[in-house]
Amino acid sequence: MNFQNKITILLPVLVLLSGCYDRTDQTLSPPENARRVTVAVKVPDGITLLPMQMLYRSERCKTKSYNSSNEAYEIRGYNGFKQAFSTQGSNGIRQQRIAIDGGGPCQWQLNSIKVSFRIADVNPLVKGKEVIETSYIFDFGDYGLSDGYGTGRAKKVGGDLDLKTEFFPMVIINQMFNQTSLEMFGGDTDYEAWSRRYILQDTKKITIEPIFHLQKDVLLKGDEERGVGMVISYPDGSIEHIRKVKPDYEKLLSMK
Numbered sequence: 001m002n003f004q005n006k007i008t009i010l011l012p013v014l015v016l017l018s019g020c021y022d023r024t025d026q027t028l029s030p031p032e033n034a035r036r037v038t039v040a041v042k043v044p045d046g047i048t049l050l051p052m053q054m055l056y057r058s059e060r061c062k063t064k065s066y067n068s069s070n071e072a073y074e075i076r077g078y079n080g081f082k083q084a085f086s087t088q089g090s091n092g093i094r095q096q097r098i099a100i101d102g103g104g105p106c107q108w109q110l111n112s113i114k115v116s117f118r119i120a121d122v123n124p125l126v127k128g129k130e131v132i133e134t135s136y137i138f139d140f141g142d143y144g145l146s147d148g149y150g151t152g153r154a155k156k157v158g159g160d161l162d163l164k165t166e167f168f169p170m171v172i173i174n175q176m177f178n179q180t181s182l183e184m185f186g187g188d189t190d191y192e193a194w195s196r197r198y199i200l201q202d203t204k205k206i207t208i209e210p211i212f213h214l215q216k217d218v219l220l221k222g223d224e225e226r227g228v229g230m231v232i233s234y235p236d237g238s239i240e241h242i243r244k245v246k247p248d249y250e251k252l253l254s255m256k
Contacts, residue, residue: 030099040095042209051082053114061106112145132183137197151197152189158201173221187249
């Protein structure tokens with residue numbers, strides 16, 4: 001199967017991502033009647049879509065973990081890798097259809113997927129900055145991928161998902177370490193309303209449409225004058241002195 005061929009090509013990456021696999025058969029061989037999920041992303045101008053990260057788990061093929069006393073105990077096997085999206089026509093849609101029932105000797109089951117993108121390198125804002133990717137994480141079982149920086153706490157949903165999030169370029173200046181980072185801000189994910197992590201049930205299709213306000217960047221830097229908090233400069237020229245480290249998302253939305 002074409003799906004299986006792609007998995008085989010990516011096995012070297014899998015080893016780098018997930019560690020010790022020398023005793024675990026990583027082969028995926030979804031049955032003909034396997035449950036599947038389609039992930040589609042409408043990629044706007046100025047955004048680079050990264051390969052999708054997937055994590056499968058196995059009850060049949062166990063592996064070992066260790067507690068704080070260095071005592072070994074068994075956990076479900078894990079199988080993680082990345083796979084690029086396929087282009088669908090000329091409308092900016094990138095898509096991937098993957099098996100939830102991974103099959104194979106270990107009877108792999110899809111645990112989590114992560115969809116990530118970042119501001120494209122052609123954007124002048126990128127120059128001289130550390131660019132931080134923005135992600136959505138979807139869990140098909142219990143908590144899976146742990147590297148979900150900025151996605152927030154998982155919320156339970158059922159059925160298909162159609163996600164539209166408005167993002168703004170956010171520049172963060174760290175004077176202490178003389179570093180400047182750049183990311184896409186789509187709301188403070190500490191609040192459930194703007195969380196980008198989901199626990200799915202009966203989901204067959206996930207559609208993601210990032211709406212990127214390229215010219216509406218917001219700047220954050222430490223408040224040197226007051227010695228505490230942040231100074232936030234908004235696209236309309238207004239400035240706020242606050243103690244929190246995230247801008248006012250609703251205020252940004254009013255400026256789009």
